[in-house]
Amino acid sequence: SQQGEEDPQALSIQEGENATMNCSYKTSINNLQWYRQNSGRGLVHLILIRSNEREKHSGRLRVTLDTSKKSSSLLITASRAADTASYFCARAGGKLIFGQGTELSVKP
Amino acid sequence: DAGVIQSPRHEVTEMGQEVTLRCKPISGHDYLFWYRQTMMRGLELLIYFNNNVPIDDSGMPEDRFSAKMPNASFSTLKIQPSEPRDSAVYFCASSFYGTASYNEQFFGPGTRLTVL
Numbered sequence: 001s002q003q004g005e006e007d008p009q010a011l012s013i014q015e016g017e018n019a020t021m022n023c024s025y026k027t028s029i030n031n032l033q034w035y036r037q038n039s040g041r042g043l044v045h046l047i048l049i050r051s052n053e054r055e056k057h058s059g060r061l062r063v064t065l066d067t068s069k070k071s072s073s074l075l076i077t078a079s080r081a082a083d084t085a086s087y088f089c090a091r092a093g094g095k096l097i098f099g100q101g102t103e104l105s106v107k108p
Numbered sequence: 109d110a111g112v113i114q115s116p117r118h119e120v121t122e123m124g125q126e127v128t129l130r131c132k133p134i135s136g137h138d139y140l141f142w143y144r145q146t147m148m149r150g151l152e153l154l155i156y157f158n159n160n161v162p163i164d165d166s167g168m169p170e171d172r173f174s175a176k177m178p179n180a181s182f183s184t185l186k187i188q189p190s191e192p193r194d195s196a197v198y199f200c201a202s203s204f205y206g207t208a209s210y211n212e213q214f215f216g217p218g219t220r221l222t223v224l
Contacts, residue, residue, distance in 0.1 A: 031210055033210075041217060042112075042199055042218050043151075088151065096141075096153070096210060097153070101151075
C-alpha cells in the first residue's frame with residue numbers, strides 16, 4: 001500500500017509526559033506533513049518537513065525525517081489534556097496521502 | 109478570513125436521493141480537495157482541482173459521484189443516487205501552492221452524511 005503505516009494506533013499518557021508517534025512510508029516524497037484532528041472537527045496542519053530536512057521544531061512539537069529509512073516521528077513534549085486528538089502524517093509525492101492516524105489520549 | 113466553509117454540516121437522506129455538498133475555499137487558494145473519512149478506510153482523497161480545473165479524480169469511487177468547481181470560490185460534490193455505504197464525513201480542503209508544491213492544506217469542518 002502507498003499509505004504506509006503509523007504507530008502506535010493508540011497512545012494513552014499522563015499530562016506532562018512526552019508523546020511520540022511514528023510514520024513509515026514506501027515511496028519517495030516531496031515533503032511530509034503532520035495534522036491533528038479533534039473529535040468531530042476538520043484536520044489542522046501542524047508542521048511540514050521537506051525531504052531535504054532532518055528535523056524541525058514548532059513550539060512543543062519536534063518532527064524528524066529519515067528518508068533512508070522512509071520514516072518520520074512526531075514528538076509532543078510536556079503533553080497537556082488539550083493535546084488529546086488524532087494525529088495524522090501525510091506523505092506528499094504525487095498526491096498528499098494520509099495515514100490511518102494515531103489516537104492520543106492525555107489524561108489530566 | 110473565515111477559513112474553508114462547508115455546507116450543510118449534517119445531512120440525513122434516504123437511499124436513492126441526490127445529495128449535494130458545498131464548499132467555499134479560502135480566498136486566493138489555487139487548489140481544492142475533496143476527501144471522505146470513514147472508520148474503515150480512513151481519509152481518502154476523492155478529487156482535486158487546480159485553478160478550478162479537475163486534475164485527478166481517480167479517487168472518486170464510482171460514477172454516482174461527481175464534482176464541479178464553476179469558479180474559484182465555490183465547489184460542489186454530488187452523489188446521485190446515494191447509498192448507505194456513502195455514509196461518511198466529507199471534507200473539503202484548500203491550499204495555495206503557487207510555485208511551491210504540496211503546501212499545507214486547510215480543512216473545512218466537514219459534512220457528516222448519513223444515508224438511510
